[in-house]
Amino acid sequence: MTPPARSFLYVPGHREDRLRKAVGSDADAVVLDLEDAVPAADKDRARRAVRALLDELPPGRSAWVRVNGEPGLVEEDVAAVASPALTGIWVPKAEPGPLRRAHDLLTAAERRLHLPAGRLSVVALVETALGVLRVEQVCAAPRVARLGVGEADLAGELRLRPDDRRSELHGIRLQVVLASAAAGLAAPIGPVETDVHDTARLVETTTTLLRQGFRARTALHPRQVETINAVFTPTPAEVAEATALVRGFTGDVAVDRTGRFVDPAVLRTAHEVIARATPPPPDAPPG
Incomplete structure (x- = not known):
């Protein structure tokens, strides 16, 4: 099974110079942003620039568009950027209502473009209290x-004042991880690290996300991509250990040569490590 993308690089849609650099980066996928990173006065310009980039996108490159969530704007966004090169859209403040609207818009776009039904996917951004409470429906x-x-x-909606490790949000992270696993979705995508210069902090906070059940993260700058990819890729030693476990398992509960108890649950973790060992190719499935 092809592992899903580990790194998603945000790039402001109205910055034509950055759009092309992002596509040429080592990020597994790019997220062309029409929402927070784009001033209201530049929305139309951003739509045109993103569409132009999609029309020139190298074959197989995974490119998403983060649309605006407000009624009216989201319709304009999807109409402007829907193309065969688009992987799908990121829906901000994802809740059941906006997700139904996004589905209808993408269905209409697929018909217009003669794409297979369901070809355009959605990444749902959980960032509201209602989105958290209804995460199973999301x-x-x-x-x-x-x-x-x-x-x-x-944090703003919940009136939280997180510490520098965002500890106050760790419970919500677990809810998102749990809901994703229960629904059979790929492990969720973690939030950005806003300090783009502190590599040590990026390693630490990305490792925390890995331990919490995330298997990807968004990036604000290309310099963050290498670290994110490295953290979410098992080391050769981890792969060797997992491979030895799989090869040595006879189907019975046992204790391995190091004294560790081995059962099917441990084996499942080993298979997950092996599956993540190969970086996703640029034409990997959505996600």
Whole structure:
């Protein structure tokens, strides 16, 4: 099974120079942003620039568009950027209602473009109180391939004042991880690290996300991509250990040569490590 993307690089839709650099980066996927990163006065310009980039996109490159959530704007966004090169859209403040609207818009776009039904996917960004409370419905919404987390918006709505490790939000992270697993979705995408210069902090906070059950993260700058990819890729030693476990398992509960108890649950973890060992190719499935 092809592992899903580990790194998603945000790039402002109105910055034509950055759009092309992002496509040429080592990120597993790019997220062309029409929402928070684009001033209201530049929305039309951003739509045109993103569409132009999609029309020139190299074959197989995974490109998503984060649309605006407000009625009116989201319709304009989807109409402007829907193309055969688009992987799908990121829906901000994802809740059942906006996700139904996104599904209907993408269905209409697929018909217009003569694409197979369901070809355009959705990443649902959980960043509201209602989105958290209804996260199971968010997972079950049509086209949702994966969840993401927007912690800045969440903290603001919940009146939280997170510490520098965002400890106050760790319970919500677990809810998102749990709902994704229960729904059979790929492990969710973690939030950005806003300090783009502190590599040590990026390693630490990305490792925390890995331990919490995330298997990907968004990036604000190309310099963050290498670290994110490295953290979410098992080391050769981890792969060797997992491979030895799989090869040595006879189907019975046992204790391995190091004294560790081995059962099917441990084996499942080993298979997950092996599956993540190969970086996703640029034409990997959505997510």
